[in-house]
Amino acid sequence: MSPRRSDSRERMVNSTVALLREYGASATSIDRVLAHSGAPRGSVYHHFPGGRTQLVEEAVALAGDFMAGVIEAAMEADDPVAAIDKFFTVWRDQLVKSRYRAGCPIVAVAVETNDEAPHLARAAGEVFAGWQEALAAMLRRHGLAEDRSRRLAALIVAAEEGAVVVSRAQQSSAPIEAVAAEIHDLLVLALGNRPDAAPGRTPHID
Template identity: 35%
Template structure:
């Protein structure tokens, strides 16, 4: 069995993906983590806000590695971009539209009300943008345009997740993926 702190982080990430930050209670977290309630404040003395910020950073890092591995599996940046969107659509369908990005879920909920969590989500989004910028620049896109493409990729992916989760389909991911791949292709063509 994983250490208590890890179980709490894992359980919280899963609950955030499904129910969001405000829809996740601390009693739910400890029950899902099979942990005593007191252990929550032992490991996270700042309470739910500290736990939330750590989960956002941890999940953000994990999702970045996942997306980068899918992107890198493509023959080039165009195929890699398309693969990211098609892979996201497969996961969304396979989880009955419940397993979307916890970073976007938390950002939508708390960006106006909790600066600690807003900052945590902003840092994650920036790390994703930097990672994609590097990949596009390495593929031959000029640096300034590479950052624009990276922002487009993250914004289109996150927006499509929201639409598809609400509409219980994958049309938005398909359309956004095709548009993003076309933008990458055009940038590479110069």
């Protein structure tokens, strides 16, 4: 049975996310999205009158919302260190599952110059800012000062994104696991020594 025509919009956005993760922004063309999603060509400008730019923008928003949901779910945990461990676990698992082919779609958009649609880079920046704010709010709730919370949140996001890039390049989970361990220890020290998470303990991210 062929996919329902009414599914085409959602399939195209999901395909755009997948293609951004694997091939980058410049290689994510309308033709490639159609081939990946199986959506009819006539649906492109019906659902996305702004064309490829609108499609990429919506894919960035979808991917950003997904990870924001992961962060928000983690924030419900009583242990903020475990919550950040989980943040790294999600990325590590995605890398391994894709055999290191799939990175972060937000980075794919952020790092490419697009003079015709500069708002795409701004949209990527807003996604990162949202993740940082959510992480900072969690750290504040567990007793850290405003400035320290914001600095650590920025470090966590930057370290995670950099680790994803290096792990892809080296075809190994070792870089992201090493970064996760260092962030774990840093947070234990920042939040105070705890019997369940002493400095030097390697986080469990299996």
